[in-house]
Amino acid sequence: MSDIVTVIAPVNIAVIKYWGKRDEKLILPLNDSVSATLDTSVMCAKTSVCARPDILENEIWLNGVHSSFCNQRLQNCLTEIKAIARNQKSVTDEFLSWNVRICSVNNFPTAAGLASSAAGYACLVAALAKLYKIQSDISKIARMGSGSACRSVYGGFVRWHAGVNPDGSDSIASQVADSSHWKEMRVLILVVADTKKHISSSKGMTCSVETSELLKYRVEHSVPKRVKDICEAIKDRNFSNFAEITMKDSNQFHAICLDTYPPCVYMTDVSHKIVEIVHKYNEINGDVKVAYTFDAGPNACLYLLEKDISDVLSLIRHMFPTSSNEFVKGLDAPETNKTDVLKDFPMKPLEKDLIKYVIYTKVGDGPKIINDESHLLDAQGKLV
Amino acid sequence: MSDIVTVIAPVNIAVIKYWGKRDEKLILPLNDSVSATLDTSVMCAKTSVCARPDILENEIWLNGVHSSFCNQRLQNCLTEIKAIARNQKSVTDEFLSWNVRICSVNNFPTAAGLASSAAGYACLVAALAKLYKIQSDISKIARMGSGSACRSVYGGFVRWHAGVNPDGSDSIASQVADSSHWKEMRVLILVVADTKKHISSSKGMTCSVETSELLKYRVEHSVPKRVKDICEAIKDRNFSNFAEITMKDSNQFHAICLDTYPPCVYMTDVSHKIVEIVHKYNEINGDVKVAYTFDAGPNACLYLLEKDISDVLSLIRHMFPTSSNEFVKGLDAPETNKTDVLKDFPMKPLEKDLIKYVIYTKVGDGPKIINDESHLLDAQGKLV
Numbered sequence: 001m002s003d004i005v006t007v008i009a010p011v012n013i014a015v016i017k018y019w020g021k022r023d024e025k026l027i028l029p030l031n032d033s034v035s036a037t038l039d040t041s042v043m044c045a046k047t048s049v050c051a052r053p054d055i056l057e058n059e060i061w062l063n064g065v066h067s068s069f070c071n072q073r074l075q076n077c078l079t080e081i082k083a084i085a086r087n088q089k090s091v092t093d094e095f096l097s098w099n100v101r102i103c104s105v106n107n108f109p110t111a112a113g114l115a116s117s118a119a120g121y122a123c124l125v126a127a128l129a130k131l132y133k134i135q136s137d138i139s140k141i142a143r144m145g146s147g148s149a150c151r152s153v154y155g156g157f158v159r160w161h162a163g164v165n166p167d168g169s170d171s172i173a174s175q176v177a178d179s180s181h182w183k184e185m186r187v188l189i190l191v192v193a194d195t196k197k198h199i200s201s202s203k204g205m206t207c208s209v210e211t212s213e214l215l216k217y218r219v220e221h222s223v224p225k226r227v228k229d230i231c232e233a234i235k236d237r238n239f240s241n242f243a244e245i246t247m248k249d250s251n252q253f254h255a256i257c258l259d260t261y262p263p264c265v266y267m268t269d270v271s272h273k274i275v276e277i278v279h280k281y282n283e284i285n286g287d288v289k290v291a292y293t294f295d296a297g298p299n300a301c302l303y304l305l306e307k308d309i310s311d312v313l314s315l316i317r318h319m320f321p322t323s324s325n326e327f328v329k330g331l332d333a334p335e336t337n338k339t340d341v342l343k344d345f346p347m348k349p350l351e352k353d354l355i356k357y358v359i360y361t362k363v364g365d366g367p368k369i370i371n372d373e374s375h376l377l378d379a380q381g382k383l384v
Numbered sequence: 385m386s387d388i389v390t391v392i393a394p395v396n397i398a399v400i401k402y403w404g405k406r407d408e409k410l411i412l413p414l415n416d417s418v419s420a421t422l423d424t425s426v427m428c429a430k431t432s433v434c435a436r437p438d439i440l441e442n443e444i445w446l447n448g449v450h451s452s453f454c455n456q457r458l459q460n461c462l463t464e465i466k467a468i469a470r471n472q473k474s475v476t477d478e479f480l481s482w483n484v485r486i487c488s489v490n491n492f493p494t495a496a497g498l499a500s501s502a503a504g505y506a507c508l509v510a511a512l513a514k515l516y517k518i519q520s521d522i523s524k525i526a527r528m529g530s531g532s533a534c535r536s537v538y539g540g541f542v543r544w545h546a547g548v549n550p551d552g553s554d555s556i557a558s559q560v561a562d563s564s565h566w567k568e569m570r571v572l573i574l575v576v577a578d579t580k581k582h583i584s585s586s587k588g589m590t591c592s593v594e595t596s597e598l599l600k601y602r603v604e605h606s607v608p609k610r611v612k613d614i615c616e617a618i619k620d621r622n623f624s625n626f627a628e629i630t631m632k633d634s635n636q637f638h639a640i641c642l643d644t645y646p647p648c649v650y651m652t653d654v655s656h657k658i659v660e661i662v663h664k665y666n667e668i669n670g671d672v673k674v675a676y677t678f679d680a681g682p683n684a685c686l687y688l689l690e691k692d693i694s695d696v697l698s699l700i701r702h703m704f705p706t707s708s709n710e711f712v713k714g715l716d717a718p719e720t721n722k723t724d725v726l727k728d729f730p731m732k733p734l735e736k737d738l739i740k741y742v743i744y745t746k747v748g749d750g751p752k753i754i755n756d757e758s759h760l761l762d763a764q765g766k767l768v
Contacts, residue, residue, distance in 0.1 A: 214639060217601035248645050255598060255643035261628075262663040263635045269653045279646040 004375045005131045006048040009123035009367040010037045011108075011116075012151045012158065013187065013301045015246040015293060016227050017253040019201075020209045020219065026168040027073075027147045030209070031223040033160045034176065034230055035151045036303070038187060039364030042330040045119035047104040048376035049127040055099040061376075061383060062120075063105050076144045077125055084141075085132035100131075103376040103383060108359075121145030122152030126367035139173035155179045155365035157234045159227065179363050182237050186309055189359040190300040190316065192270045201296035204257060204264040211261040218256055223249075239305055243291030246303060247278075250293040257296075268298040270354045277319055278302070280347060281312070309360070310334040318342050320355040330360040388759045389515045390432040393507035393751040394421045395492075395500075396535045396542065397571065397685045399630040399677060400611050401637040403585075404593045404603065410552040411531045414593070415607040417544045418560065418614055419535045420687070422571060423748030426714040429503035431488040432760035433511045439483040439765060446504075447489050460528045461509055468525075469516035484515075487760035487767060492743075505529030506536030510751035523557035539563045539749030541618045543611065563747050566621050570693055573743040574684040574700065576654045585680035588641060588648040595645040602640055607633075623689055627675030630687060631662075634677040641680075652682040654738045661703055662686070664731060665696070693744070694718040702726050704739040714744040 018033035058069045058078070069075070078100065085091050104124060106116045125142040139160075143150035150171075151158040156178040163171035199207075208215050226245050233241035257264040267275075271294055278292045290312055291303045304312055313328065314336040378384050402417035442453045442462070453459070462484070469475050488508060490500050509526040527534035527544075534555075535542040540562040547555035583591075592599050610629050617625035641648040651659075655678055662676045674696055675687045688696055697712065698720040762768050 213606045214598045214601055214636065214643075217598055222597045244645075251645065251647045252598065252643050255639040258642060259598075259636050259639035261632055261635065263656075263659060265656045265659075272647075272649045275647060275649075 004048050004050045004377050004379070004381070005127050006046065006370040006375045007123050007127040007130065007367050008040050008044045008046045008370055009119050009126055010040045010152050010155070010364055011043045011045075011119045012037045012148065013189075013293065014148065014151070014295070015242070015291075015303070016223060016230055016249050017295075018147055018160065019253050019256060020205050020215055021147070022162075023166070023168065024206065026171075027143050028168050028171050029147060029160065029162050030215070030219045032162050032227045033148070033151070034227055034234075035148070035158050035160075036185065036187070036363045037152060037155045037158060037179070037366060039331075039362050040368065041364070042359065042361040043106075043108045043119070045104060045106050045116065045123040046370070046376065047102065047120070047123040047127045049100055049102050049124070049131050050377055050381045051095060051098040051100045051131060052381050053094075053098050055101055055381060058099045058101075060102040061104070073121075073145050074124075077121065077141055078128060080141050080144060081125070081128045081132050081134060084134045084136050088134055088136070090133035090135070096132075100128075101377055101381045102127075105376065117146040118148040118152045121149035122367055125149070126153065126369075130369055137172055140168060140171060143168070143171060143173075153366055156181060156363060157231075159231065176231050177234050179365050182234065182363065184305045184307070185363045186304055186306050187361045187363070188302040188304065188309075188312065188316070189361070190274060190302065190320075191356045191359065192268065192298040192300070193354055193356050194268060194270075194298045196268070196298075198266050198297055199264050204260065204266075204296060207262075207264065208256055208260040212256050212259040214259045215256050218252055222252060240288040243288045243303060246291040246293050254294060264296075266296050266298065267294055270350075271298045271300060273350060273354075274300045277315070277347060280345070281315060284345070310336055313358070313360075314342055315345065316355070316358060318345065319347065319349055321349055321352045322355065322357075323353055324357055326357065328358045328360055331362065333360050388432050388434045388761050388763070388765070389511050390430065390754040390759045391507050391511040391514065391751050392424050392428045392430045392754060393503050393510055394424045394536050394539070394748055395427045395429075395503045396421045396532065397573075397677065398532065398535070398679070399626070399675075399687070400607060400614060400633050401679075402532055402544065403637050403640060404589050404599055405531070406546075407550070407552065408590070410555075411527050412552050412555050413531060413544065413546045414599075414603045416546050416611045417532070417535070418611055419532070419542050419544075420569070420571070420747045421536060421539045421542060421563070421750060423715075423746050424752065425748070426743065426745040427490075427492045427503070429488060429490050429500065429507040430754070430760065431486065431504070431507040431511045433484055433486050433508070433515050434761055434765045435479060435482040435484045435515060436765050437478075437482050439485055442483045442485075444486040445488070445760075445767060457505075457529045458508075461505065461525055462512060464525050464528060465509070465512045465516050465518060468518045468520050472518055472520070474517040474519070480516075484512075485761055485765045486511075489760065501530040502532040502536045505533035506751055509533070510537065510753075514753055521556055524552060524555060527552070527555060527557075537750055540565060540747060541615075543615065560615050561618050563749050566618065566747065568689045568691065569747045570688055570690050571745045571747070572686040572688065572693075572696065572700070573745070574658060574686065574704075575740045575743065576652065576658075576682040576684070577738055577740050578652060578654075578682045580652070580682075582650050582681055583648050588644070588650075588680060591646075591648065592640055592644040596640050596643040598643045599640050602636060606636060624672035627672045627687060630675040630677050638678060648680075650680050650682060651678055654734075655682045655684060657734060657738075658684045661699070661731060664729070665699060668729070694720055697742070697744075698726055699729065700739070700742060702729065703731065703733055705733055705736045706739065706741075707737055708741055710741065712742045712744055715746065717744050
């Protein structure tokens with residue numbers, strides 16, 4: 001009989017984007033990517049797992065909904081972990097024969113369009129690794145669930161190495177710097193009101209690989225230099241270099257999406273307005289104070305330093321009037337008074353409620369095992 | 385004493401885009417481009433010029449407004465034509481010493497965001513060439529006024545050769561096929577309601593040359609093959625090849641704009657909606673019936689064959705409800721009844737008045753000398 005293992009795992013936001021696979025089945029990327037892992041106190045996935053002889057078949061609940069276990073990526077992760085456990089003899093053969101129950105939740109709305117699969121698969125794999133007591137790099141197992149999940153296996157700033165081996169054995173994540181290295185780094189996620197259905201990132205990147213003529217150049221020429229430069233910027237805590245590379249790579253990723261046929265369009269007029277505001281704000285300050293980055297959706301993720309949070313939140317409140325009572329969620333936000341910059345800001349406030357809300361967070365640590373008994377499954381492996 | 389010379393000249397819409405100069409002063413492009421010249425009966429520039437001994441200084445009126453002659457591009461065109469005339473001894477030295485009056489108008493709203501400079505400079509140069517009786521390729525002179533103006537010097541389908549000579553002597557336009565070659569080709573310009581100020585194409589392309597890493601690949605790899613293929617598609621009247629290359633090149637051009645730092649964004653949510661509708665319409669028909677292309681603004685230009693005009697206008701009216709009484713301008717449009725395709729069209733009509741109006745036109749001829757006495761200057765060289 002096993003105990004319940006419960007893990008929480010973080011979301012990560014790429015600053016050098018992953019877009020395009022060289023192997024669809026093993027989820028091997030065309031290029032390296034780099035991300036920051038976000039604080040689990042604001043956003044996280046939480047997963048409880050257990051294995052018992054009295055469970056008749058493998059079962060999974062996702063955000064409270066009993067879901068199909070016939071999911072190739074989920075099965076690949078479980079199979080791989082069991083194979084390692086068998087190899088390492090970390091648990092008994094009897095234990096390996098038992099079925100599992102998995103229960104996973106996100107503490108943030110999936111409707112927000114924030115990539116929840118990275119946190120979810122990192123969490124699942126970390127929990128199963130603990131359950132089966134394996135000693136192994138788990139980033140490449142998380143990768144089999146969702147490519148970018150491999151970056152959520154570490155805290156701080158993380159690099160996913162594309163690798164060159166056909167079996168994916170060297171396509172793993174490594175930490176560039178831990179969360180204490182650049183304590184001042186902050187993140188604002190601007191959740192954009194949006195009704196459009198965007199093509200999934202998985203389908204989009206497959207289509208880009210097949211049709212974008214520019215992707216090849218990005219992979220071979222742009223990304224390698226950017227990865228090198230941004231890792232140096234992180235090590236040197238050079239914000240303006242970090243920010244400029246981040247913005248350029250977000251723009252290039254969306255350029256590749258547009259060069260895809262038919263084009264994949266993720267950014268909206270509101271997204272582009274945020275881009276314009278950030279460039280204008282940096283220009284007025286004569287300094288790069290804020291960087292934007294956009295994933296496969298319209299939401300903006302802004303990187304900035306703690307000292308500028310108050311001014312930038314004032315700017316966002318000024319430019320994007322809201323009818324929400326809880327516009328800024330997450331960490332405690334400082335006072336946001338209109339500052340000198342705002343009085344002369346050369347753009348007019350936009351119409352109300354273009355941004356639904358803002359999540360204020362920071363760079364944080366990797367997955368954590370939870371020992372406080374707040375499991376999602378009870379001692380009998382039943383849903384709490 | 386000279387007569388008044390009056391010329392009308394067409395607009396052209398590129399299917400392989402010009403974006404990026406290798407020489408800013410001579411206006412030499414990084415890559416070849418290809419366009420269709422549009423019928424002057426729907427849209428044209430009209431220019432009257434004269435030279436007289438009693439004109440005290442060179443003067444120009446643009447759309448009824450007395451404008452500065454201190455415009456380098458305008459002066460370059462006049463100087464070049466006079467130099468050729470002097471060389472060819474096509475007019476007397478006395479005639480060459482006289483000042484000129486120029487009056488130019490567009491018969492379409494410049495506010496529509498349609499490139500008026502191409503028609504305007506093609507018209508000016510054709511009129512001055514006639515006035516000074518020069519025998520010479522005028523496309524490279526028009527190019528000195530506005531790059532894409534060199535393509536408005538011919539009718540039908542036109543290719544602007546980038547050339548390789550540093551002096552621009554081989555950066556000229558040539559006709560791929562005349563307007564009678566593909567009589568069925570039609571064009572719909574969807575003028576999108578837009579309040580945003582877009583960066584000028586001249587500034588935008590300079591910024592792309594300086595900052596876009598992907599532009600180099602476009603110029604060296606994508607465009608040469610596309611130019612070759614689309615010229616073949618035009619010669620073969622192969623609409624689906626023509627259309628697919630046109631759409632891909634429009635998308636890639638806007639991808640390059642997005643890869644520019646800061647990014648140049650010309651397309652809006654409405655532009656992208658038009659893209660989505662066109663792809664969906666083609667998909668439903670199992671055939672490429674319509675192609676979109678977008679210049680440095682949000683307006684769509686659709687290429688299609690005459691047989692599909694009625695259906696496509698029905699689709700546009702259905703998807704973009706209007707409060708305008710004169711929604712379709714230009715050529716006489718056929719009846720637009722809801723067709724079978726519309727009943728099952730899987731997208732919902734959008735909100736009212738996102739498209740201001742539609743211009744229905746076709747491929748037409750190059751500049752024409754007007755002999756019907758409808759000059760813009762009177763016999764004394766005064767504004768009519």
